[in-house]
Amino acid sequence: MxxxxxxxxxxxxxxxxxxxxxxxxxxxxxxxxxxxxxxxxxxxxxxxxxxxxxxxxxxxxxxxxxxxxxxxxxxxxxxxxxxxxxxxxxxxxxxxxxxxxxxxxxxxxxxxxxxxxxxxxxxxxxxxxxxxxxxxxxxxxxxxxxxxxxxxxxxxxxxxxxxxxxxxxxxxxxxxxxxxxxxxxxxxxxxxxxxxxxxxxxxxxxxxxxxxxxxxxxxxxxxxxxxxxxxxxxxxxFQFHPTCLYHPQAKSFLITEALRGEGGILRRINGEAFMKRYHEDAELAPRDIVARAIDHEMKLHGEEFVLLDVTHLGQEKLKSHFPNIFERCLSFGIDISEQPIPVVPAAHYCxxxxxxxxxxxxxxxxxxxxxxxxxxxxxxxxxxxxxxxxxxxxxxxxxxxxxxxxxxxSKTPTTVPDWDSGSATDSDEQV
Missing domain, CATH: 3.50.50.60 (FAD/NAD(P)-binding domain)
Incomplete structure (x- = not known):
């Protein structure tokens, strides 16, 4: 070896x-x-x-x-x-x-x-x-x-x-x-x-x-x-990020916190903004608070996601400041300058x-x-x-x-033993 x-x-x-x-x-x-x-x-x-x-x-x-x-x-x-x-x-x-x-x-x-x-x-x-x-x-x-x-x-x-x-x-x-x-x-x-x-x-x-x-x-x-x-x-x-895109084809796609920093509003499916009920900083509260608030609203009302509304920011700003998110959402049929983004919390950081x-x-x-x-x-x-x-x-x-x-x-050893796999077997060979 x-x-x-x-x-x-x-x-x-x-x-x-x-x-x-x-x-x-x-x-x-x-x-x-x-x-x-x-x-x-x-x-x-x-x-x-x-x-x-x-x-x-x-x-x-x-x-x-x-x-x-x-x-x-x-x-x-x-x-x-x-x-x-x-x-x-x-x-x-x-x-x-x-x-x-x-x-x-x-x-x-x-x-x-x-x-x-x-x-x-x-x-x-x-x-x-x-x-x-x-x-x-x-x-x-x-x-x-x-x-x-x-x-x-x-x-x-x-x-x-x-x-x-x-x-x-x-x-x-x-x-x-x-x-x-x-x-x-x-x-x-x-x-x-x-x-x-x-x-x-x-x-x-x-x-x-x-x-x-x-x-x-x-x-x-x-x-x-x-x-x-x-x-x-x-x-x-383990930190859960409050906003990942909710879409069956959107694997692990994060919706950046900066959208909320620029004025994005979290709403229920019926359009009601809810973060003020959870923290005085509303959408700018720390991540754990926002993620728990979203989770609570989803469970309370039996909804599978909430909405992040950035339509008021305008297409020009969204395309220039958040081009990756704009284009990725558009590929799923969501124009974020005209439609709120469906989002859910997801595991983010250890x-x-x-x-x-x-x-x-x-x-x-x-x-x-x-x-x-x-x-x-x-x-x-x-x-x-x-x-x-x-x-x-x-x-x-x-x-x-x-x-x-x-x-x-530091000194490195001159020799080391070969790797011993013990009783491990190739998973493809297991019955």
């Missing part, structure tokens, strides 16, 4: 994985594993944007307060402070790496970034690229990564289990990670050895019937870390995950976790809109800095 050796192994290629890889590649060889095709990740599905303080009427204190309020007081104060205060610089780095965000244009001149306001935010602070922000971020990071000679991509492969010193029978003072066993696209299983390993495999939305997540969001990284003995926390805190410290480190030496796979303490019982991409950037950077600083402390 051929063994592959790298300085850094990155399992998952979204915003956290690629950001880490770009920093790590300045100091050694990097392997990035994609579960499906190169570049496929949950990041590319993110519509709304990335939250960061950038204007004079906003402040870190306000962003911190909004985050803690959305998290029901269960956020880790240190994690919140780190993400909010370091976030603006990480966004500037993202822009320097090629990411583009919408500008406010007047008479052909830019007046700065066109910032959105979303549910739970007290100010406009959401950087976005129309309604395809995640796709733009993924494009920029993937392009930058593909241009780096120290980064190797492996597509259509699954990391199966972490390689630990305990599994190898090595008597270390602390259990350490030395890479992972990886199922390659040719059906073989190969050890990928590395001095430092980052798990950035995203969430687990596909454990639910209705989700906004792509098919790859099956919690592999969280489960793999748990099997290796790393604690996980708050897995019961607020819990693998327990990490402020540098993305874990209980196991040489193992880091970042992005949705991690429980950093930022989100508490609920996530503030557009904080997820920010969290991924901040802790990927912190993890990379720590891994680089301690790269010389």
């Amino acid at each position: 051929p063994t592959k050796n790298f300085d850094f192994l990155v399992i998952g290629g979204g915003i956290a994985g690629l950001s880490f890889a770009l920093d790590a590649a300045k100091h050694g060889s990097v392997a990035v594993l994609f579960k499906k095709s190169t570049g496929e990740s949950s990041t590319a599905w993110a519509q709304g944007g990335i939250a960061a303080v950038s204007t004079g009427d906003d402040s870190a204190d306000l962003h911190i307060q909004d985050t803690q309020r959305a998290g029901a007081g269960l956020c880790d104060p240190e994690a919140v402070k780190i993400v909010v205060e370091e976030g603006p610089e990480r966004v500037r780095e993202l822009i320097a790496r090629g990411a583009r965000f919408d500008q406010r244009i007047e008479n052909g001149k830019s007046l700065g970034f066109d910032l959105h306001q979303e549910g739970g935010h007290s100010k406009r602070r959401i950087f976005h690229m129309a309604d395809s922000t995640g796709y733009e971020i993924q494009r920029a990071l993937l392009t930058a990564s593909q241009q780096h000679s120290n980064i190797a991509f492996y597509s259509d492969c699954n990391a199966i289990d972490l390689i630990t010193s305990a599994k190898l029978g090595v008597q270390d003072s602390i259990n350490s990670v030395h890479g992972a066993y990886v199922l390659l696209n040719d059906g073989t299983i190969s050890p990928f050895l590395a001095k430092k390993t980052l798990v950035a495999t995203g969430g687990a939305g596909k454990v639910y019937l209705y989700t906004s997540n792509p098919d790859i969001a099956t919690g592999d990284g969280i489960a793999m870390c748990f099997r290796a003995g790393v604690p996980v926390a708050n897995m019961e805190f 607020c819990g995950g693998v327990v990490t410290n402020i540098n993305g480190g874990t209980k196991l030496a040489n193992l880091y976790v970042a992005g949705e796979s991690a429980y950093s303490g930022l989100h508490g019982a609920n996530r503030l809109a557009s904080n997820s991409l920010l969290e991924a950037l901040v802790f990927a950077k912190r993890a990379a800095d720590h891994a680089i600083k301690h790269l010389g402390d």
Whole structure:
């Protein structure tokens, strides 16, 4: 069984994985594993944007307060402070790496970034690229990564289990990670050895019937870390996004929070607006409150969906600010400039995950976790809109800095045993 050796192994290629890889590649060889095709990740599905303080009427204190309020007081104060205060610089780095965000244009001149306001935010602070922000971020990071000679991509492969010193029978003072066993696209299983390993495999939305997540969001990284003995926390805190398109052919299609931020109104099928009964901020209340309100209205009245009315925003604004949603809904026969959008809540984001410290480190030496796979303490019982991409950037950077600083402390084993499938059999051969 051929063994592959790298300085850094990155399992998952979204915003956290690629950001880490770009920093790590300045100091050694990097392997990035994609579960499906190169570049496929949950990041590319993110519509709304990335939250960061950038204007004079906003402040870190306000962003911190909004985050803690959305998290029901269960956020880790240190994690919140780190993400909010370091976030603006990480966004500037993202822009320097090629990411583009919408500008406010007047008479052909830019007046700065066109910032959105979303549910739970007290100010406009959401950087976005129309309604395809995640796709733009993924494009920029993937392009930058593909241009780096120290980064190797492996597509259509699954990391199966972490390689630990305990599994190898090595008597270390602390259990350490030395890479992972990886199922390659040719059906073989190969050890990928590395001095430092980052798990950035995203969430687990596909454990639910209705989700906004792509098919790859099956919690592999969280489960793999748990099997290796790393604690996980708050897995019961799974955020449901209030508005996914309700249509038999619309698989996992999210209707961005920014539509409500721009004035969208939630109504029952009979046209009655109802959010004022649940929260003073109405449609701009935090996600958990809006999702519960919709769920309650549906159950109370025996209705299968509610309506998001944006017809008053006008076709011109809808087509220019939300082109992806406009065209996708139109493909299902819904002109959102003339008809309200049928929506339902759906599983969206795992607020819990693998327990990490402020540098993305874990209980196991040489193992880091970042992005949705991690429980950093930022989100508490609920996530503030557009904080997820920010969290991924901040802790990927912190993890990379720590891994680089301690790269010389790590040694990879010279040999590892072949993967043992035990009593597992090919499912196609089972009767």
